[in-house]
Amino acid sequence: MKQLIEQTKEKIESIRIETAQELENFRLKFLTKKGELNELFTAFRTVPNEEKKEVGQLLNKLKEFAQTRFDEEKEKLGTKEEETKPFDESLPGRKSDIGSKHPLTIVQNKMISIFEQMGFSISEGPEIEDDWHNFTALNFPENHPARDMQDTFFIDGDISLRTHTSSVQVRVMESEKPPIRTISPGRVYRNEAISARSNSFFHQIEGLYIDEGVSFADLKQTLFLFVQQFFGENTKVRFRPSYFPFTEPSAEMDIFLGTETEEDYRLTKGTGWLEILGCGMVDTNVLENCGIDTTKYSGFAFGMGVERITMFQYGVKDIRTLFENDIRFLEQFRSLG
Ligand code: PHE
Secondary structure (H helix, E strand, O other): OHHHHHHHHHHHHHOOOOOHHHHHHHHHHHHOOOOHHHHHHHHHOOOOHHHHHHHHHHHHHHHHHHHHHHHHHHHHHHHHHHHHOOOOOOOOOOOOOOOOOOHHHHHHHHHHHHHHHOOOEEOOOOOEEEHHHHOHHHOOOOOOHHHHHOOOOEEEOOEEEOOOOHHHHHHHHHHOOOOEEEEEEEEEEOOOOOOOOOOOEEEEEEEEEEEEOOOHHHHHHHHHHHHHHHHOOOOOEEEEEEEEOOEEEEEEEEEEOOOOOHHHHHHOOOOOEEEEEEEEEEOHHHHHHOOOOOOOEEEEEEEEEHHHHHHHHHOOOOHHHHOOOOHHHHHHHOOOO
16 A cells, blocks of 8 residues: 555656646546545555554645645646737727826916917026026115015025026026017925915916017006916906016906805905916116116016916815825826826
8 A cells, every 4th residue: 555655656746747738637637536546545444454544644645745736737837828828919908007297287388378379488597596686686675675575495695496487587688688578487486384375386487578668558468368368258357556676567467256156255265356466567677687778678577376376277275285296186187288
C-alpha cells in the first residue's frame, strides 16, 4: 500500500499539464470519485488496523498534494489565457475621461471673447509687482489711506503680489502709444480673511481704452454692450458714483436681478441690484505718470471679478469651492466648456 502511494505521488508530480484539456485529464484521473485517489481510499479499508494510522496520514498528504498541483496549474493556465486572449475588434470602445474646463475658465473665456469682438486686445503681466506699477503710477500716493483699500501681500521692500491687474495696464500705457484698447485678465492677491465670499486670491478682467475724445458715454456704451451679450439683451444696468484713486469720475455698475426669488433677494441684499464692476475715466495723473499726452488723449477703465460673476451665473454659494478642485464639483460643468 505504501508503495502504491509513493508511485501515485510520482505520477502526480511528473504528469504534464500545459493545456486546459490536460488539466481536466489530471482532475479526472486523480481527483474525481472514480479517480485513482478514491481507489486508494477504498483499498485503505483493507489495511490492517496497526498500519491504519500511518497509511491514513500518507493518503491524506497525497490528496493534499494532488489538489495543490491542480490549483497551481489552474492559476498558471488562467493567467496564460488572459495574456493570449485574442483582441476582439467588435467590442465597443472604452470611453476615456477627458475632463472639463474649470467654471472660471468658461466664464473668463466668454468675457474675453465679447471684448475681443469689440476690438480689445489681451495683455498680461507679472503677478509679482513693484510698488510703481501696482500703486504709485495709479495715483495711490505714498502713505495714502487709499492703499488700505486693497490689503496687500508684501514680499520685500516695494515688491508685492499684485492686488489688481490695473498694474498690467500701466505697463501697456508705458510701452504703447494710443489708441490703446486692451483687457488684462489674470490672478490677483489680497490679504483678506478667507470666507465663503472672499478668498486670498481671485481673478479679474480689467479693461482700458485710451484715444482722442474718449468720454464717459463711451464707457457706458461699452459696458452696456458687454452686459447685453453676457447676461442677456434685456438686462437693466445702473451706475453709482464711487471712488478709485486711478479714475475720476469713478462709478460702480450694477445689474438688475429683482427680488422675486429667494436667491436674488439674498444676492442683492434685498435691493434687486447686483454690483458687478468698478469703472471710471482714467485720472489725468495716471495718464501723465505713463507718459500719455493728456491734452490730446483721454480714456476709461473698468475692472471686474471673475469669481463673483461665475458664482452668480452658476449659483455657487461658496467661493472656496472654485479652488478646491473637487472632481464632483468640476464635473458638473462638463457640458458647458
Ligand atoms: N482695480 C479696481 C479693483 O481692483 C477695479 C477698477 C478698475 C476700478 C478700473 C475702476 C477702473 O477693484
